[in-house]
Amino acid sequence: MNLFDVYPLFDIEITKGKGCRTYDNEGNEYLDLYGGHAVISIGHSHPYYVNKLNEQAQKLVFYSNSVQNSLQKELADKLGKMSGYEDYSLFLINSGAEANENALKLASFHNGRSKVIAFDKSFHGRTSAAVRVTNNPKIVAPINEGFDVEFLPLNDIASVRNSLKNEDVCAVIIEGIQGVGGIQVPENQFLCELSDACRATGTVLILDEIQSGYGRSGKFFAHQYAGIRPDIITVAKGMGNGFPIGGVLISPAFEPSFGLLGTTFGGSHLACAAAIAVLDVMKEERLVENALETGNYLLNELRKLTQVKEVRGLGLMIGIEFEQPVKELRSKLLFEHKIFTGVSGTSTIRLLPPLCLSKEDADVFLQKFSNLL
Numbered sequence: 251m252n253l254f255d256v257y258p259l260f261d262i263e264i265t266k267g268k269g270c271r272t273y274d275n276e277g278n279e280y281l282d283l284y285g286g287h288a289v290i291s292i293g294h295s296h297p298y299y300v301n302k303l304n305e306q307a308q309k310l311v312f313y314s315n316s317v318q319n320s321l322q323k324e325l326a327d328k329l330g331k332m333s334g335y336e337d338y339s340l341f342l343i344n345s346g347a348e349a350n351e352n353a354l355k356l357a358s359f360h361n362g363r364s365k366v367i368a369f370d371k372s373f374h375g376r377t378s379a380a381v382r383v384t385n386n387p388k389i390v391a392p393i394n395e396g397f398d399v400e401f402l403p404l405n406d407i408a409s410v411r412n413s414l415k416n417e418d419v420c421a422v423i424i425e426g427i428q429g430v431g432g433i434q435v436p437e438n439q440f441l442c443e444l445s446d447a448c449r450a451t452g453t454v455l456i457l458d459e460i461q462s463g464y465g466r467s468g469k470f471f472a473h474q475y476a477g478i479r480p481d482i483i484t485v486a487k488g489m490g491n492g493f494p495i496g497g498v499l500i501s502p503a504f505e506p507s508f509g510l511l512g513t514t515f516g517g518s519h520l521a522c523a524a525a526i527a528v529l530d531v532m533k534e535e536r537l538v539e540n541a542l543e544t545g546n547y548l549l550n551e552l553r554k555l556t557q558v559k560e561v562r563g564l565g566l567m568i569g570i571e572f573e574q575p576v577k578e579l580r581s582k583l584l585f586e587h588k589i590f591t592g593v594s595g596t597s598t599i600r601l602l603p604p605l606c607l608s609k610e611d612a613d614v615f616l617q618k619f620s621n622l623l
Contacts, residue, residue, distance in 0.1 A: 260584065267294025270604050270611055272590070283615060284590045288429065288461045288567070288602035291488030292531040299491055299527040306523035313519065315512070321522035328529045329497070333470045335483070339506065341498040342517030346460035346486030347375030349496040352511050353482045354379045354421060357454035360504055363420035365398040367413055367453075371431030372401070374423060374458055383423050385431075404428070405440045407447070414451045421454040426462035426472030429602075432594040433562045433569025441476035448481075455480045460496070461567070464488035465532055465605050468542030468565030475564070488605075493524035537605040541565040548601070548612050557623040559597075568601040569594060579622060587618045 264280075266273040270293060272280045282290065292299060306321075313319070322342060330336035343349055358364055368374070368383040375381060382394045385401050402409045404424075413419065422444065428434035448455040457480035462472040464485060469475060471483065481503065486496035496516075515521075532538060545565035552561045552570060562569040572579075575596045583589045592600035603611075 262584075269293040269296075270607050278588060280584075280588045280590055281611060281614060282590045283601045283603040283607075284592045285488075285602050285604050286492065287487070287592070288466060289487045289490075289492055290604045291464055291466075291491050292528055292535070292537060293604045293606045294492075296491070296527075296531055298531055299524065302523050302527040302530075303493070303520065306520050309519075311518065311520045312515070314514065315517065319517065319519065319522070321519055321526065322517045325517075325522045325525050325529075328526060329499075332529055332533065333499070334474070335479075335499055337502055338483075339500045339502070339504075341500060341511055342521070343496045343498070343513050344494045344515050344521070345375075345496045346458075346484065347377040347380045348513070348516070349460065349484035349486055349498050350374045350380040350383070350423070350456075350458060351377055352498050353456045353484050354383070354423070356482065356498070356500065356504060356511065357421035357456060359510065360454055361420060361452055363418055365400070365419045367400050367402060367410065367419055367422045369404045369424055369428075370401055371404070371428055371434060372423075372425060373428070373430035374425075404434055405437045407440055407443045410444060411447050414447055414453055417451045417453075419451065419453045421456050422448055423456040423458060426457055426459045427467060427564060427567050429461040429567070429600070430594060432571065432598045433567060433600060435472075435562060435564060436476075438476040441473060441478050445476075445478040445480070454482060456482045456484065458484050460484055460486045461602070462564075464528075465538035465541050466565055466567045466602070468538065468545055470538060472564060472567075489528065490521060490524045491528050493521055495521040495525050532605070535606065540607070541605045544607050544609055544612055547609055548616070551612075551616050555620060555623060563601075566601070566603055566605060566607060570599040570601070572597050572599075582622055583619065587622075589615060589618060 263275045264272045265275045270282050272282045326340040366383055372385045374383050383399050457473050459471045481501045483499040489495050542565050559573050560571045576599050594600050
């Protein structure tokens with residue numbers, strides 16, 4: 251049997267990682283400034299994380315959501331305290347797409363509506379409802395076109411208010427920072443006015459923090475720069491540092507009932523052990539603060555480069571846009587200088603490193619990057 255060929259792959263096999271470094275099967279060392287699509291939060295193979303996974307795997311990997319699981323409760327408690335959402339409830343699943351699927355479903359149960367507003371350049375996943383609210387027709391199959399979605403320009407509150415005026419919209423879903431869309435940061439005033447407009451019309455506000463959350467922006471959630479409290483928040487990626495886990499943070503306005511939502515594998519013992527370890531390391535090593543400090547340093551230094559069209563982002567979620575395509579630049583960074591980066595579209599380099607990135611490693615990148623321009 252062959253693999254279903256849907257991924258354009260670099261001819262590199264990564265077999266080992268430590269901190270912000272990865273190593274291929276030939277022993278070459280790479281500086282990882284992409285973290286496997288923003289998944290690696292506390293660094294590759296952190297010893298505390300590895301130990302906690304090993305300890306749990308030797309006791310119990312999985313049992314179903316038909317029995318008590320104190321690890322789920324510990325995770326919910328720690329996540330609530332660290333994020334500032336102690337009064338919210340947590341529903342656990344396995345991925346970001348699943349988180350958004352359940353968020354949209356819960357919103358529709360809540361107000362009985364089905365229309366959704368999303369934004370230009372948005373990405374919320376590749377599954378049924380999640381891909382429908384993703385602004386990329388190429389990955390939306392006919393079977394996914396089952397409900398009405400309106401895509402509006404980011405930061406255009408007048409368009410949002412006009413679409414909400416009939417009070418028939420189920421939910422507005424927005425990323426804390428658009429990732430695939432090129433590191434587009436919603437304006438704080440826009441988020442505040444969006445929150446008010448949703449509340450006034452009975453519309454559920456869903457904040458997709460799957461890529462921008464878990465400390466990446468320099469706050470636990472990117473939307474916290476605006477001081478708003480969404481109805482629902484979705485998380486994944488950095489939540490498990492590579493172990494598949496996702497979550498939906500749900501405001502007290504939503505009433506649970508048996509069978510309303512469900513999952514087989516979500517919140518397994520091993521997944522919870524991984525997620526708890528991530529939060530422990532983030533707190534102990536002050537990784538949210540480090541993301542802010544190192545991120546600000548990178549942003550300030552990158553903005554000094556005259557060859558760059560625009561630098562966008564918050565914390566360690568950074569987009570570097572050029573007037574010209576960046577394919578060759580990214581290739582040189584990877585194959586000549588052994589630095590992993592990401593890309594958005596044809597002209598934007600994306601940086602999504604582990605939150606433990608040091609100023610010294612940032613300087614390594616800045617020197618090699620500027621020398622290529």
